[in-house]
Amino acid sequence: MALKDMNLGEFGLEVASSSPAPGGGSVAAYAGVQGYALVAMVCRLTIGREKFAAVQDEMKSLLDLAETKQEMLLSLVDEDTEGFNCVMAALGLPKSSEEEKNLRRKALENATLKAADIPLRTARECLIGLSKLPSLLDKGNPNALSDMGVAALMFKSGLEGALYNVQINAIGLKSSSRKEALLAECQALRSDGNSLFEECQGKVLEGLK
Template sequence: MTFADQSIGEFLDDVASGQVTPSGGAVAAVGGAMGAALCEMVCIHTLGTDMSEREAGELREIGDALTDHRERLLDLADEDAAAVDAVGAAFETGDDSQIQAAAKRSSEVPLEAAEVCLDVLEQARTVTAKGTPVAVPDAAVGALLALAALQASVSTVRANLDMIDDESVVAELSQRADELEATGEAALEDAVANAER
């Protein structure tokens, strides 16, 4: 069963248990999906208001992109749990090549989650600028959740880098994590400023 097929209560019960997964990376991805859903909702509510066809077309495209981001983040939650389980299995074998491959994967998955969350934040800039005023605060909450999920994903990446021996891979992943965090924070500032107008 995927996390998307579980109720929220079941997912949280699994998180708050003695199991190894779902852990931080999966929870961050689900949080990002919630942020995307809120921004998507604002697009839907705004499309019912008086606007030009060009503006409506732009919001439809953004809404469709947010749907894709929401679904991808839920998939990444499952991929993160699988990656964490694979790290445990690799350490049990003691095979260094398996450990390194699993460690790299356990960093790549949350990095992709951070990238998708950044895309949500970029869309939130437009949604908060053009959304119907009564719903824009929900898009601001979505942007806040997306940034928190991005930062949590980046934190997971950084925590996993200690397992990777290849310094060039560590440097590349670390640099990308830093860039994502800085760009995400700037996007959030714009989204919140739009919402406060």
């Protein structure tokens, strides 16, 4: 069964099992799913209310985006586990001869790149979610302030968790140029994410006074 088709209890048990996958990368992607789910909820609590007539089109557009991103991140929950399994399969290739060793090295490098790219996509999607929250906090239904705050936390957790997984895979790469490119993007995504999260948290805490 695909991870995205499991109920919450089943997914939790699967993560808790002795199998190393699904692990942190899949959980990070699911954190992003939850962030966008909360964004969608706030949009629905804002749409159709006369008090927020001026932002109806903006909220509808954001709702469409949130629903699309939810589906994308749900797919990444499964893809992250598949990426890990590809690395494990490459590690299991024979290495008796020099030819086998070369083939194994190439397969492992390609699998590791794939395993790094998947959480990198998760991180990018979570950053997009964070970037939408300051405006939602200003214009969305203020009764859902705490929900928007939790959305920010989910996006931040998904972003940071995904970056951990990019970095641990980058360590195993032989290509220094690819490794450096991945780590440079991680640094940029983390910096942008930290700034956006601080902005969101400031708005939430101010509103909760």
